[in-house]
Amino acid sequence: MADAEYDLIIAGGGMAGLAAAVSASKLGIKAILLDRNKKEEAGKKTNWGWVCGDAVAKAHLDFVKEHTGLAFSEPEINMVLNKIYVLSPDLESKYPFEGEGAILNRPLFEQKLLNAALKNGIEYEPEFEVEGPIIDGNKVSGIYGKDRNKKDTKIKGKIVIDALGMATTLRRKLPENGYVDRNVDIDDLESTGRYIYTFKADHNDDRFYDPNNALIHLNQIAAPGGYGWVFPKKGSKVNIGIGVQKTSLELRNSRLGKKDTLHSLMDEYVKSNPVIKDVELDNEFGNGMGYWSVGVRRPIESMVFNGYMGAGDSMMMPNPVSAGGIGPSLSAGVLAAETAYKALGSGNTGIDGLWSYNIEFNRVYGSKTGGLEVFRIYLQSLNNENINYGMKNFVSRDEAENLTYGRPVELSFAKKAKLVLKAATNVRAFSNLVFTVREMRAMNELYARYPETPEKFAAWKAKVKTEIEKAKERLKPNPV
Numbered sequence: 001m002a003d004a005e006y007d008l009i010i011a012g013g014g015m016a017g018l019a020a021a022v023s024a025s026k027l028g029i030k031a032i033l034l035d036r037n038k039k040e041e042a043g044k045k046t047n048w049g050w051v052c053g054d055a056v057a058k059a060h061l062d063f064v065k066e067h068t069g070l071a072f073s074e075p076e077i078n079m080v081l082n083k084i085y086v087l088s089p090d091l092e093s094k095y096p097f098e099g100e101g102a103i104l105n106r107p108l109f110e111q112k113l114l115n116a117a118l119k120n121g122i123e124y125e126p127e128f129e130v131e132g133p134i135i136d137g138n139k140v141s142g143i144y145g146k147d148r149n150k151k152d153t154k155i156k157g158k159i160v161i162d163a164l165g166m167a168t169t170l171r172r173k174l175p176e177n178g179y180v181d182r183n184v185d186i187d188d189l190e191s192t193g194r195y196i197y198t199f200k201a202d203h204n205d206d207r208f209y210d211p212n213n214a215l216i217h218l219n220q221i222a223a224p225g226g227y228g229w230v231f232p233k234k235g236s237k238v239n240i241g242i243g244v245q246k247t248s249l250e251l252r253n254s255r256l257g258k259k260d261t262l263h264s265l266m267d268e269y270v271k272s273n274p275v276i277k278d279v280e281l282d283n284e285f286g287n288g289m290g291y292w293s294v295g296v297r298r299p300i301e302s303m304v305f306n307g308y309m310g311a312g313d314s315m316m317m318p319n320p321v322s323a324g325g326i327g328p329s330l331s332a333g334v335l336a337a338e339t340a341y342k343a344l345g346s347g348n349t350g351i352d353g354l355w356s357y358n359i360e361f362n363r364v365y366g367s368k369t370g371g372l373e374v375f376r377i378y379l380q381s382l383n384n385e386n387i388n389y390g391m392k393n394f395v396s397r398d399e400a401e402n403l404t405y406g407r408p409v410e411l412s413f414a415k416k417a418k419l420v421l422k423a424a425t426n427v428r429a430f431s432n433l434v435f436t437v438r439e440m441r442a443m444n445e446l447y448a449r450y451p452e453t454p455e456k457f458a459a460w461k462a463k464v465k466t467e468i469e470k471a472k473e474r475l476k477p478n479p480v
């Protein structure tokens with residue numbers, strides 16, 4: 001392997017990297033998959049395990065099947081999920097969010113992806129630490145790192161797919177360039193933590209636990225700038241956790257005179273659930289408890305550079321509202337490998353040879369995320385009272401569902417004339433929602449005109465940044 005040269009290097013074997021590996025190996029690309037984990041721990045994110053809520057929409061699993069032929073069933077699918085519901089802080093409003101899906105057994109799911117790629121003949125180097133990109137001129141031409149014996153190793157490749165997740169050592173060490181941003185705003189990250197528990201249900205109350213549906217609790221005191229979730233698993237098990245935005249947590253603590261941390265809020269969230277009782281950590285695969293972070297913004301505007309493509313969390317792909325990142329990671333991994341195949345065939349692995357990946361990913365998934373990011377920024381500007389009131393009065397169930405899909409709805413003071421805007425704070429919240437919907441529409445229009453070539457990218461990106469900055473300027477975090 002040392003000093004070897006590949007057509008494609010896939011750095012990181014999580015959801016995105018493994019999906020890329022399945023696709024690349026099926027297409028017969030001369031590729032190598034590198035990951036720091038041992039083979040039997042494929043996809044483990046950190047020492048805390050496969051930290052995730054494990055819920056994914058069926059459409060993304062179908063996408064993998066259509067493109068690679070790989071189908072999923074038990075045991076890597078732990079259970080089928082009917083819906084995800086979002087509840088208001090007072091639990092009086094409950095709206096559906098996203099359609100049919102599945103709860104995964106993540107360790108088994110990623111093992112299945114790895115086995116499929118190995119069966120197709122992918123070359124695989126586990127226990128390999130990727131430290132950075134090799135740069136030749138203005139092009140990524142491989143990676144450097146340490147092999148399992150801690151030996152410094154360089155691997156050359158015509159294309160590198162960065163699938164290293166949130167803490168990527170590749171994107172952050174790219175040369176200064178106008179395409180792939182190396183840094184992101186900390187307000188666009190959620191710190192998250194979750195438990196997997198076996199429990200006894202004290203009584204039935206589907207506002208707190210629902211054996212067939214996933215629940216999301218919006219609550220700016222319990223999970224400032226984020227939300228809490230209760231996702232069922234087969235056999236009286238539950239995946240329960242919270243995500244918080246750092247700025248919102250600090251504001252909430254200082255305004256309430258508290259010193260809560262992500263961990264204390266996680267424990268409080270579990271304790272305050274009246275249905276989930278007698279909890280016992282389910283530590284199968286050492287995966288019972290863990291923390292990690294998720295990006296909740298639009299994906300990095302260009303996910304390609306000369307010789308470089310990114311997929312999954314390394315590109316901030318999770319849905320800005322739900323933080324669902326499994327689906328986009330899988331789809332992006334497949335699309336990245338397919339684009340690499342075409343670029344290698346044409347002999348053009350520079351930015352213009354890889355550009356179609358940006359366009360394809362936006363077509364399949366990414367184009368709604370700019371608007372969803374604005375909606376997330378709006379949600380973070382509301383306190384519990386605003387959310388309770390807004391979910392009852394500002395939007396119908398259908399309108400709320402449309403917004404969570406990134407589809408702006410028709411809203412205006414005139415249209416909602418019957419609204420009883422009791423307090424000034426609710427008038428402001430409604431007028432901010434009207435602004436948000438307008439901005440969502442502007443973002444959707446911008447993404448519908450995603451540049452067809454790299455030359456037009458700088459002007460387009462500047463417009464996207466202007467819209468996001470406008471939203472951040474008007475809608476500041478305001479949890480209490």
Ligand SMILES: Cc1cc2nc3c(=O)[nH]c(=O)nc-3n(C[C@H](O)[C@H](O)[C@H](O)COP(=O)(O)OP(=O)(O)OC[C@H]3O[C@@H](n4cnc5c(N)ncnc54)[C@H](O)[C@@H]3O)c2cc1C
Pocket residue numbers: 011012013014015016017034035036037042043044045046051052053054055056128129130131163164165166167168169192193194241291292293294311312313314318323324325326327329
């Ligand atoms: C608490 C929590 C709950 C979540 N809940 C959900 C949910 O319910 N549904 C959903 O869709 N999404 C959820 N997400 C997001 C989802 O887990 C991620 O979007 C998804 O795992 C991203 O996949 P990835 O392959 O990009 O990155 P990762 O899964 O992080 O995989 C990266 C891989 O690269 C390896 N790696 C990293 N750095 C190096 C290095 N330097 N050298 C070698 N190898 C390296 C890692 O070991 C890992 O195998 C959640 C996230 C968190 C933190």
